[in-house]
Amino acid sequence: QVKLEESGGGSAQAGGSLRLSCADSGNGDSSMCVAWFRVSPGKRREGVAAIHTLGGRIYYSDAVKGRFTISRDNTKNTVYLQMDRLEPEDTGTYYCARRSRPGWAISCDRWTDEGRFPYWGQGTPVTVSS
Numbered sequence: 001q002v003k004l005e006e007s008g009g010g011s012a013q014a015g016g017s018l019r020l021s022c023a024d025s026g027n028g029d030s031s032m033c034v035a036w037f038r039v040s041p042g043k044r045r046e047g048v049a050a051i052h053t054l055g056g057r058i059y060y061s062d063a064v065k066g067r068f069t070i071s072r073d074n075t076k077n078t079v080y081l082q083m084d085r086l087e088p089e090d091t092g093t094y095y096c097a098r099r100s101r102p103g104w105a106i107s108c109d110r111w112t113d114e115g116r117f118p119y120w121g122q123g124t125p126v127t128v129s130s
Contacts, residue, residue, distance in 0.1 A: 001026065002024070002025075002026030002098060002100070002119040003024075003025045003026060004022055004023070004024055004025075004026075004096050004097070004098060004119055004120065004121035005022070005023045005025070005121055005122070006020060006021065006022050006094065006095065006096050006121045006122065006123060006124040007020070007021045007023070007124060008020040008021050008124060009093075009094060009124030009125045009126045010125075010126070010127070011126075011127045011128075011129065012086050012126075012127070012128050012129075013086075013128070013129055013130075014086060014087055014088055014128055014129065014130045015085060015086065016086050016128075017082070017083060017084045017085075017086065018083045018086065018126060019080055019081065019082050019083065020036070020080065020081040020083065020094055020096075020124060020126075021078055021079075021080055022034065022036070022078060022079040022080070022081075022096030022121060023076075023077065023078050024077040024078065024079070024098060025077070026098070026100075026119065030053065030054060031052075031053065031054055031100065031104065031105045031106045032052070032053040032098055032099065032100040032106055033050055033051070033052050033053075033098070033099040033100070033106055033107065033108035033111060033117075034050065034051055034053065034072065034079045034096060034097070034098050034099075035047055035048075035049065035050035035051075035059075035096070035097050035098075035099075035108070035111050035117060036048040036049050036050070036070065036079075036081045036094055036095070036096055036097075037094070037095045037096075037097060037114060038090075038092040038093065038094045038095070038126075039092050039093050039095070039123075040089070040090075040091060040092035041091065041092065043092075045095075045114055046061065046063075046112070047061055047111055047112030047113075047114070048060070048061055048063075048064050048068065048081070048094070049061065049064065049068055049070040049081060050070065050108045050111035051070045051071070051072050051079060051108075052107065052108045053072060053074070056072065057108065058070055059108055059111050061112070063089075064083075064090075067083065067084050067085045067086075067087075068081060068082065068083050068084070069081070069082040069084075070082075079096060081094070081096075083126070086126075086128045087128060088128050088129065088130045089128075090126060090128050091126060091127050091128050092125075092126060093123040093124065093125050093126070094123060094124050094125075094126055095120055095121055095122075095123045095124075096120075096121045097114070097117035097119060097120050097121070098117060098118075098119040098120075099111075099116055099117045099118065099119075100119070
């Protein structure tokens with residue numbers, strides 16, 4: 001059973017930093033796409049960043065490119081989202097999501113499409129004040 005648990009959310013001033021963690025206690029599928037999404041007030045859920053577990057190919061939305069860094073520690077089955085130069089517009093609830101299927105080679109194709117991720121965490125809130 002796949003279980004994703006986010007942590008690290010909280011409050012920060014604009015220009016500050018936070019690091020989110022997504023601990024994955026599911027089975028050890030080697031081919032996975034893990035992504036971070038967020039829901040900001042008045043907006044739809046949007047993809048923020050994604051990483052593929054084989055080769056480590058990384059993807060970012062234009063809104064966070066150059067400010068956020070996604071990474072993965074395979075020894076801990078944890079994906080991180082380092083958020084620097086935070087802006088008030090980054091406020092929202094952040095979710096990690098996993099796309100995998102036992103025995104299948106999974107890509108991060110169309111990673112911003114939330115419907116292509118069957119496994120989700122409960123979310124962690126982030127508030128950035130100006």
